[in-house]
Every structure is written in C-alpha cells, then in structure tokens.
Amino acid sequence: MDLSLSDEQKQLQEAAERFVRDKYAFDARRKIAATERGWLPENWAQFAELGWLGMAFSEEDGGYGGGPIETMIVMEQFGKGLVLEPFLPTVVLGGGMIARAGSAAQKEALLAPMIEGKKQFAFAWLERQSRYNLADVSLKATKEGTGWSLSGHKGVVYNAASADEIIVLARTGGSAREPKGLTLFVVDAKAKGLSRRDYPTQDALRASELTFDKVSVGADAVLGKVDEAFPVVEEAVDRAIVALCAEATGCMDAINAGTLEYIKTRKQFGVPIGKFQVLQHRMVDCFTNAQEARSMTLMASLKIDDKDPTVRAKAASGAKVQIGKSGKFCGQSAVQMHGGMGVTDEMAVSHYFKRLTMIDLMFGNQQHHLTRYSNLAMAA
Amino acid sequence: MDLAFTPEEQKFADEVRAFVRANLPADVRDKVKNGKHLIRDDYMRWQQALGKKGWLVYTWPKKHGGPGFTPAQRYIFENICAEEYAPGIIPFGTKMVGPVIYTFGTEAQKEKYLPAIRESTVWWCQGYSEPGSGSDLASLRTKAEKDGDHYIVNGSKTWNTMGHWADWIFCLVRTDSKAKPQEGISFLLIDMKTPGITVKPIIMADGGHEVNEVFFDNVKVPVENLVGKENEGWTCAKFLLANERLGIAAVPQSKRGVEALKDIARAEQDDGKPLIENQSFAEKIADLEIQVTALEFTELRVLSQMAHGGQPGPEVSGLKIRGSEIQQRITELTMEAVGEYAAPYLPGLLWQGTNEAPVGPEYAHLAAPRYFNTRKTTIYGGSNEIQKGIISKMVLGL
Amino acid sequence: MDLSLKPEHKAFADEVRAFARENLSPATREKTFSGKHYDRDDHMVWQKALGKKGWLAYTWPKKYGGPGWDVTQRFLFENVLAEEGAPRILPFGPKMVGPVIYTFGTEAQKERFLPGIRSSEVSWCQGYSEPGAGSDLANLRTRAVREGDHYIVNGQKTWTSFAHWGDWIFCLVRTNMDAKPQEGISFLLIDMKTPGVTVRPIIMTDGAHHVNDVFLDNVKVPVENLIGKENEGWTCAKFLLANERLGIAEVPSSKRGVSVLRKIARIEPQDGGTLADDPAFTAQIADIDLQVQALEMSELRVLSTMAQGGAPGPEVSTLKVRGSEIQQRIAELTMEAVGEYAQPYQPGMLFHDTNETPIGPDHAPPAAPRYFNMRKTSIYGGSTEIQKNIVSKMVLGL
Ligand SMILES: Cc1cc2nc3c(=O)[nH]c(=O)nc-3n(C[C@H](O)[C@H](O)[C@H](O)COP(=O)(O)OP(=O)(O)OC[C@H]3O[C@@H](n4cnc5c(N)ncnc54)[C@H](O)[C@@H]3O)c2cc1C
C-alpha cells in the first residue's frame, strides 16, 4: 500500500500545472471559449507533444503505459483551469473504448492518430428519454448489405462539432432498455445523412444534437462485437466518471482557494469577512468537502483497473456521489460567501460553480449513483 | 382559529380570479408559465391593469389609496395571482419607496409620488448597496452636499436591480461624514434622467442583465426630494428593509414552482417511466412541499398577528431565510429533473426571445440558468448570514 | 501508487486475526456486535493479552517498547481488530500519556511509567477538563502549589472518563497564577489512591456511567511526577491533543457499524419483506458507507504522508469532525432501522449480563441509548466547533 506519486507522476503534475498557469488564466480562458471551436488547436498539439494523449494507453496500443493515476493527475489540473480542450470525449471515452474493444486495424486507423493529436472523437449515447440509463437507447442500426444503416437521434454529444469520428451507441437487437442488443459504431463525422445542431453548454463547452437519417456505414465500423457493446460502454463511462471526479477535485480546490482569498480581503463592518465565525466554519466545511472528494477520487482511480466489474462500478459510483455532494457544497458556499459578486459572470467563482454543477449532471447525478452503489452493496 | 374561508372570502377569491383571467395579457401569462424572462413592458401592462383596479398597492392602508385588504384577502390575492401565472409585482415602488413616502414623507411628496406608484406609470429602483457597502450598508459613501436648494450627489451604487428600466431611484446618501455611520445618512429620491447619472450593466452568471452599477457625477437633486429629515435616512432604510423581508419569502411563487416541478417530473422519463414514479425523486419533492407548507403556515401566523394589530417583528427574518432556501431548492430539483438536457446554453432563446427551437423540451434550457440565478435569493435583501445575525441579536438576545 | 497488500502484510493480517480469535473472550465480542456496554474486565483482560504480545502500545517507536510497525501494519491491526469485535484500546495510557512521557519525560519517568502502560497493568485517565474550562481549556483553575518536594493540588476535574477504573490520572494544573493562561500550566501525574482524591460518577443520558467528577483536596504529589518543566505543561497538552485527534476518527469501528447496520436492515421486517428492500433506506446506508470510505481514504492519505516522514498537520482536525459525525449518523440510522422497538428502555440488557429476554429483537435495546450516547463524539476531544476554529486558524489562516 502506497499512496505517494512516483517521480514521473510528479513531473507530469508539474507540467500540467504549468500548462494551466501559462495558458488558462481566467481572461485567456474566456477568449478560448469565444473562439469558433471553443478550444485551441495549439493547445491540443501541445498535449500530443507532452505525451498526454497517449499516456494512459498501453505500449502495445501505441501509448506510454500509464493508467488512471496519470489521467487523474492531468484532469485535476484541467479542473483547476477549467480547461476547454476535449480531452474527456476524445481520449478518455473515445480512445478508451477503441483500446478496449477495437480491432488491430481500428487501433491503427484511429488510436494511433489520436495519440499524435490528429484525430478527435465524440461519444454519442444519450437520447431524449435516456436520463442516466446507459441501455436506454433506441437509435436503430439495421443491416444493409454487409454494412449497417443508422437512424435516430442523439443528444448533448460533447465535441461532436470538432470530432473526426463519432462513436455511436445503437440498438441492433433486444428490446427497449435491454443491455443486450447494443452495438458501437464508428461513424465519420461528415457522413451523409448525419446532421448536427451545435450549441455551447452552460459551462462553455460545446455539444450538439445529432440526427441520423439512414446513415450508411460498413461492417468495419462496428467497434467490438455486435449486440455486446454494453459492458464496454459501462466500463468506459465508469472510467470517464473517475476522470470527471478528478476534474471536479481540481475545480473544488480552485473555487475554495478563490473564496478563501476573497473572504480574507473583502471587508465589511471594518474587518475582513473571514473574521466572522459562520464564514470560517463554512470555509472549513468546504475544505473538508474537497478533501473527501480528493480521497474518493484517489480511491476510484486506484480501483478502476480492478478486474471485478462490481468493484469498478462501486468505486466509480462512490466517487461520483462524493463529487456531486462536495461539488454542490463548495460551489454553493463559494457563491454565498462572495455575496453579490458570486452571482456575476465577472468572477471566476461562478464559472467553477457552473462546471461543478454540470459535472454532477453528467453520466448520472449523485442520486443515480447512490442508488447504483446501494444496489451493488446490498447485493454483496 | 379557522382555516376555512368565509363565504365573503370565497366570493372575493372568485372576483380576483375573474379579474386576473380577464386582465392578464395572454402573452405575459405564457411567459410566466414557461419560465421565460419578462421585459419592462410585460410588467407594466399587468401592473397598470392592477393599478386601474386599485389593487396594485394591495398592502397599503386605505387612506393612502390602498384597497384595505384584510390579511386573508392579501393571502387570497397573492395566491390566486400566482396560480394564474401573473408576474410578481415589482416591489421597488409599491412595497418599498411607497410605504416610506406615506410614512415619512410630506403631504406634497405624497401627492407628487404616490399616484404614479399606485398606477404604475413610474418605474422605481433601489439605490442602497455600494461596492464597499453590501452587508455593512451603514458604511455607504455616496455623498450628497447641500448647495442652496439642491443636493449635489457624487458616488456610485451597485447591484441596482432593473435600474436600466427605471425612471426614478431612491437612494441612501451620506449627508454628514463626521457623525456615526448610521447617523449621517439621508433618504433621497432622484430622477434617473438627471444629468450626471450613468447606468452600467452587470452581467450575471446565467448571462442575463438584471442588475447595474449606477454612477452619480455631480447630480443636482432638489432638496424637496429629501424624505424625512436630513441625517435620519437610516430610520427609513430600516423600515423599508423590514417590509422587504416579508414579501421576499415568495410563498405563492414557490407553491407554483412546486407544481411546475411536478409537471416536469411527470413529463421526464426515467427507466421507461415518468420520473415522478422514481421513489427517491418523489420523496425529494415531498420534502420540498412540506417545507413550503411549513413556511406558508408561519407566514399565516405572522399575518394573523398583524390582523390583530401586531407589527411584524425581527422574526420575519426567519421567513426570508427559509423562503430563499426553498426557492433555491425548487430550481435545484427542477434542474435535476431535466438532467443532461440542462446542459445546452441557448442565450438567444433565453434572453432575446428568438424563434430558435429549443434543444430537448421547452423548459429544459431554463433550468440551469434559473438555478444559477436563484443563488441570489440568499444574498440580496440582507444575506441569510445577516438575517441570522439579526434573529440572534434581536429575538434571542445573543 | 497502489492499494494492494504485499504478501508479508497479508501474513501479518492473518496473524492479527488468529491472535484476536484466540484471545478475545466470546462474551466481549458479543457485546461489541450487539452494542452493549463493556465492563472493566472486558477492556482489561483484552488489553493485558495485547500487552503480553507487545501489541498494546502499537503506535510507539521500538525504542520505547513499541512493535515498530509501518503504517500499513497499523492500519491492518486496527481494522482486523475492529472486524473481530475487539473493544477499542482505551487511549489514556497508550495513546495519550505514554507518548507524552516518552517525549517530554525524564529517563526515570520513562522507566517508572512506560512498562505499566505497555502491559496495561496500570490504567490511566485524563484530567484536563474542569467545570469552567471545557473548550477554553487554558482557563483551567486546579492549582498545584509547591511545598518542598511536593505539590499540593486543589481543585476539580470533570468529565473524567473511566476515572472510576483509573489507577493514575494525568492532570493539567495551574502552577503560576500570574502568567498568561497558557503559560502557567503544568502536566502532573497523580496516583488516584493518594488521600484527598475523590471520584463522583456522572450518569449519561443513556444511563451509563463512563465519566466522573474528580475532586482534588490537598492532594500531595511528589515533584518527580511533573512531566516536562514547570509552567510548560501547555506544550504537552497540545502535543497530546494532536495525537488524540488522529485515532478519534474511529474508521475501523464505523466500518463495522455499517456492516452491522446492513445486517439489521436485512432482519427488520417491513411491508411483508425486510427493510433491506426499501431503496430509500438502503440509499441512506450507502451514503454513510461512502462517507466512511472517504474518511478512510483521507486517513490513509495522512498515514502515507507520515510514512514519507511528514507529520500530520492541523488538518487532521477535519478527520475528527467527520469521524464523529459518521459515528453519530450510524447510531442514528441504526435506531431508525429498529423503529418503534427502540423505545423500551432495558438497562439490564445494556449494562449487565442478565438473562432477561429482550423486548423486540436482540439488537433493539442498545439502539436508542447508543444514539443518545454518541452525541458525545462531537463534543469531547475538542468539539466540532473548536476543531473548525483550529482548521480555520491554522490551515486556512483566517
Ligand atoms: C441579484 C441581486 C440584486 C440586488 N438588487 C439590489 C438593488 O436593487 N438595490 C440595492 O441596493 N442592492 C441590491 N442588491 C445588493 C444586496 O443587497 C447585497 O448584495 C447584499 O446586501 C450583500 O452585500 P454584498 O454583495 O456586498 O456581500 P458582502 O456584504 O460582501 O457579503 C459577502 C459574504 O459575507 C457574509 N457576511 C457579511 N457580513 C457578515 C457578518 N457580519 N456576519 C456573517 N457573515 C457576513 C455575507 O452573508 C456573504 O455571505 C442586489 C444583490 C443581488 C445579488
């Protein structure tokens, strides 16, 4: 048992810290968010150069042999800077599923260029009715010659506008909400019959609604086995959750640090408002919440490689519950302690608050994961 | 003690409902029902209709032109307006400066200002807070210096709600810098068209524009715009804050909010069933509804005291605290009900009323902005920490 | 980074488990799992067995007779013992005064006192708090006046846990009335059999007798019982409090508490099934389970820093805060699980090994008493509010 970072991991942490410090000052981020893509190609190229796009993949897959701890380290710093580059959809989700389920040819065609920074992905699973049930998928893929034809709708697909390939979860068999009968397809983002409606999200990321109208793909577009995608997706989403938890931890550190600074400097009644005990105790509670979030994120990052899917699922859900709770507490408290300034667009605090809020909604909120964890724990 | 309404009260309720149905413009009603943002004209059309009926200043005593409602009638009026999706009455004229003027103003001031407030032909805004004076209001620095029959006002106000729509502003200004902070403050009415006033928007976390900074640069204000005595403005200010706190609990709006939340939970899917059938979620709504009921009964108790001649005491601070938390909780649960479809940010639809189609259901794009925006309720009108400080001191004697 | 255990650690855990199974009396074990109160023998027989094995003072360095374990071994030791139902080691000797003595004591003091602590032949209690000095410990008034080679001690200690079992008490006493409160305090060891020491029970809300008042009336204490220098006792006191706070999170016993709670939920009938079928209730268990995990992971992070040579900082106060809240929550949920059968008060079942049959299930009698009793955890060892003050000042710099 050892919870300390190796020297390489410490270097990675420093590099990520440096990146955020150099490129993600609050105003710089605002400018990046306002660009057409909503992120900067030069930053992406820098990720590739620094090896971040391949760090979590095995050497056989062309990566650098790291794992969830490396992802955690980088995502945490991204959280501190509210980094906008689409690392989660491209690397953690897209890359993760290709590494797990892809054929040698797919890895060659997709993963290798992704690691070089030349390909980006989006993961389209959610539909209007799905809420947090990953199997609640009705977009249909039907056999068409040797290939397939996809028709239906996908919602809130992050990075769809920038992605080269969309990884689509479709129903090829089974009934509504049945885990069996789901298949993953890699679809060219410019495929005929695929239309997009792009929009920004509350937290300044980019997402799209996708409509598939008889989009034809070849047999080689299938990622993994036909009808057997569910476990792949579940695992990929659990991994994405853990990465999101790390990002949230970084957000919490930043929002707490900003709030602490604010209550030390903002004066009312002739003293810094941090002299009032209610605010002191609330600030301590924020600090404790962030500590717990960090602990659970670490726990989940250490367990997410476990071979037992139940251990993995419990770890991811457990961390997500904590992040939901702590994120809400730190976010709401930070706003409150900033007074009027907390509800303006002007201060960084509201931007961290928005990101923390959206993280809770992604891939299942606190309540959803509490239920999932509870069911798994009672079954044991 | 009796919870049931008398036949006269029933009749009154019917009358209010009929009036709202006949006079609330349909487009305004739709906006309120769908949680959309209202513009100045939306408020004005409704408030002027109420004004004509004599109901706009429904909390005022008869002798100042109020309808003389009993507490039960007030309760009925507020609840039916909310049920029928009427917009909330903007408080700055009707609930804030109006009562200050009829309590502390001269006859001339009453004649000059009250009719326009009653009829909603003039839009008022509140100039209390300053960059350095939020919770510590008494530290305010905006200066008014007497120069013949005028005051010359210099300084800045902030967090000015809807100041960009306002015709007049009521301000707390410092008229004596040497006295104790509370003792050198005066209450001044200022025409927003006076030269030297600049209004600068503050953009909120949800992207909206509802508050402003207001700058005063050698603004000339006639001395007859002073309400009460010079250097005694703190009395008016405190009187007004106590009034403000009562309405701020927003119980009828919260009741409406809970109903809207239930509608959304019925429309949203969860595992192939309506979300409202999810036990955990349904319990959260139940919990919220019980909180609203508790607040409503506390407010009714206060109203009943007032009906028997009592004055609302500092314990109304408690209403503001719980009321604001409940408003926040409603928006939080609404966002939770909407789920991932709360993520798309559609400023056009939200702010400009464009014809852009919504992403997901109609209500979805409003959920997160409302949640972000409603964080304000525990901050404005005296933050909840300050309210608790007041209760601790004034009620508990700590 | 990794969470897995090395083979030698696995072997160690097995050894601890085998030891516990062999040496822990079944009656004591049963009390642990049913939540009943231990008597003196439950603690002493078990602690002496640990002492004989050399494991009682398991946090001590080798040179003072500790086993010299690494942090993983400590972690495993605590967890295995909790799983096996061992009572917690009473901290006053091995975790409190022992480390103070080996850190601040003379060689003679070490030789005289440490062996009895290691073997549990001598039991200790803590004389810090006084009626007028709780959170504000530095306000203590018990006086020790030097008279030749003795101190004459007069005053009163209160809340003294297990003073009625104690052979010795370590006390904070005032040796200088003129200095600043913190600077006139000394750390004194007092034999409870000395004439003038009187112990009077304080009965807790659940009817238990754990704590006492200790009256000191002209008690003659040899000067060689002074630890550290005269008037520098505050240093020892603070050192001890920091040590106390780390263990006080009680994670292993909370883990056990969660698994007991799940067992009870599977037994308790509800709606024709069991409480375990109620998703609202099991979600609450899941929630507390996760809180325990977060706390454990936080503690492991602190231990890992310590293993790298770092010292635990004041942020461990947060572990104490969360640890006590969690203990309280488990007790609360356990009582909730028991439902109406938590109501009968059955002191016989709690304190004595009677053959009385319980009213309701076996696990019912201790449920409510435990809930009442556990309220203490956020008060003792520095209340939650005081811990937050410490973090606010020492960690956040507020
Ligand atoms: C949306 C919005 C609309 C508003 N509209 C108006 C308006 O129309 N006109 C107007 O005049 N003002 C308006 N306000 C201002 C509002 O009244 C102030 O924001 C409020 O009084 C708090 O002041 P502040 O923002 O300066 O926060 P601060 O006073 O700086 O407070 C920051 C934090 O410190 C806490 N705090 C401060 N003092 C203490 C204390 N003694 N003990 C414990 N905690 C303390 C506060 O509770 C808060 O959490 C509005 C504010 C908002 C957000």
Ligand SMILES: Cc1cc2nc3c(=O)[nH]c(=O)nc-3n(C[C@H](O)[C@H](O)[C@H](O)COP(=O)(O)OP(=O)(O)OC[C@H]3O[C@@H](n4cnc5c(N)ncnc54)[C@H](O)[C@@H]3O)c2cc1C
């Ligand atoms: C079961 C039990 C066993 C104990 N065992 C021992 C023992 O063996 N030896 C021993 O010496 N002592 C013991 N104690 C005493 C314990 O350490 C004290 O109870 C504790 O320090 C609190 O002191 P108090 O009870 O006088 O409460 P007070 O200090 O009177 O506190 C009352 C309340 O005021 C709050 N408060 C006080 N100061 C502040 C502040 N500055 N800011 C905010 N809030 C504040 C407290 O948090 C608490 O909520 C024990 C207590 C209990 C309940």
Ligand SMILES: Cc1cc2nc3c(=O)[nH]c(=O)nc-3n(C[C@H](O)[C@H](O)[C@H](O)COP(=O)(O)OP(=O)(O)OC[C@H]3O[C@@H](n4cnc5c(N)ncnc54)[C@H](O)[C@@H]3O)c2cc1C
């Ligand atoms: C059971 C228990 C455990 C504690 N554990 C620790 C510990 O591990 N480490 C530690 O540093 N302190 C601890 N404290 C608090 C400790 O008693 C002191 O209050 C604190 O260390 C500040 O020391 P001081 O009085 O020299 O501080 P100063 O800042 O010099 O305090 C001056 C005065 O301010 C008040 N004050 C300051 N701090 C506090 C406080 N925390 N609580 C209440 N009043 C306060 C007191 O009236 C004090 O006399 C504990 C207290 C109790 C009762």
